Amino acid sequence: MIRTVGVEEELLLVDAESGELQDLSAAVLAAVSHEALRGGNNGVFQAELQRQQLEFATSPRKTMDDLAAEVRRWRAEAAHRAEAMGAAVAALATSPLPVTPSLGFSERHRWMGDRFGLTAQEQLTGGCHVHVSVVSDEEGIAVLDRIRPWLAVLLALSANSPFWQGRDSQYDSYRSQVWGRWPSAGPTEIFGSPDVYHRLVQTLLDTGVLRDEGMVYFDARLSKRYPTVEIRAADVCLDASTTVLLAALARGLVETASREWATGAQPDRHHVTTLRMASWQAGRYGLDGQLVHPLTMRPAPAEAVVHALVDHVRDALHDAGDLALVQEAITSLLTTGNGARVQKDLLERTGSLRAVVKECVKRTQT
Template sequence: MEAPPTVGVEEEFLLVDPRTGTPVGKNVDVARTAADSGIDLQLEFTRCQVETSTRVHSTTTGLLTELRELRRGVAACAEKNDALLLAAGIPPTPSDDLPVTSTPRYRRIAEDFGILAHEQGLCGCHVHVAVPDREAALQVSNFLRPWLPLYLALTANSSIYHGIETGYASWRSVLWRRWPSAGPPPHFSSVHEYDAAVEMMLSLGVILDRKMVYWDVRPSVTFPTVEIRVSDVPATVEESALLAALVRATVMTARKDLAAGRQAPVIADDVLRAAYWKAARLGIDGDGVNPVDGQLIPSRDLLGTLIERVAPALEELGDRAFVDDAIATLMARGNGARRQLNAFRARGELGDVVEELAEATLQ
């Protein structure tokens, strides 16, 4: 029997002033301190962002442990540089400028994409699940497409932006989809079709390189994995591990369907866009769209449908109890979007939002 696929997670974080919550451009300093502590920290597009990457894991327990260690370690490095680490999809406090990290690639992106590149500070979470090859990654991607809005709703963590309520659980996802290569990918029937689409974007200049294929699920450019990029960075490590567990179980289920000769449903682009908008607007607490039939359904019920669908994989992985407990905790306490709103509405103070996020980041 084939061994379950391995999994890894990348998380992007904000660095903010511990007194005001304003983004601060200290990622180079924090990364240098992290390197001295043995932590490999990547610089993100703006100087107020850093990114962590886990090792490859075969168990969710091991993944959860490392995610927790990474957050605590990077938070300590940030503190040494008079900065606070926040797991938030977008900066909740106003910021006049988010300077671009000074690397040749980032500077070129900033030059070519104008204000779109400068209005960043957007932090996501990327889950990598091992697959045999690119063909398998694309076939699995088609099975993942219908569930992308649900993953987004579950992890939404960007309801406050620049000091105001956005009216969206995930405003990050709305801002992110302005990029020409972002959002849900088309349904691809072959590697040739995928490569042709990427070559078209390169030839038109709407992406500068293959790393700018920002679709929410794609064959990884760097690793032998399928990469799911749809979610805000979750508020807590448990929510990140929950997302990874659900994604890995969905990938396993898709591969078994493919081995049995079953094909992924072809979801119309307009239906998927509608499902995305509902997920970004209402998160896990409202109605979502079942992309397969286009009908409204409470997102919590849609989550139950996913759990039922991937239950055999969760059992095989030994993740069913963790997933059930993590979902129960999230529903009772709220994901990052709800926690931000609750903190802001209590007194109307942005400092309360920053405090809530900082606590959740290390929870």
């Protein structure tokens, strides 16, 4: 069985010349909805927490070629929609330039703003969420329990948010720091069974802190809407090719974990606090420096940890036909750097955060 994969990407709406964010999501979505009434695409684009963001979701795909084509299609369509409003889109996980976020108009978004104050009002971040199909909640929980140590590596690969409010944050993924302010965000302990998972989710809701299950922001969770495991640890990727790499690795992780479960292999029992350390390290340094090795929980060069991930999922990648794609993409990414490295290099070359955004607008569609 080849598992299906789908991705959600959260993009920024920006002025193509100045790089400043534009609160145009409502206008873009209104135009999309009007066209949908005449038989156009519907349900692909969605509103996010802030009006300077636009999200799209792909269909479930079995091949990485098909997924890549759809990611590029919807990025181009988002750019077209933004252009009609005098703007552009950028696949950046935070805004390099100073910005005052504008909460969405929905009752849910207003509730979040009132409930969480500055945490919600300042929360202008873009993630990449990967959905991988599973056949049951039992399999899904077995997967969640076994992929936990590897999610920080996906964050390091995707890291694409070095700047915050016009300043160098000194993190490769400052998005991960901002996102971690939500009370339900981050890695989880081992669940062991669907009953334990669902009881925990209900307990979180019963506290009254969260509005609904959509606010259970675990790094990986069971999707409420689809028969999938949803992996949510990554920044939105600057280049579409990195998004596809993440999707292939995510599918490899899910398949590898399922095979381990089927053979009775137990998950690594790293404490959630240690996993937080690994996630922090990945967000701080990305691919430049050391990561926490998922097997030993000790420092190791980022390149060695990335190759350890590929080795861990190698059989699953081979069986899905993704091994060559992943190896090529990893080689390229380790050579050129992740999105954070690209942004830092652009700033060093141009001396202008506006120029950084302008170049990233172009790269979003390549």
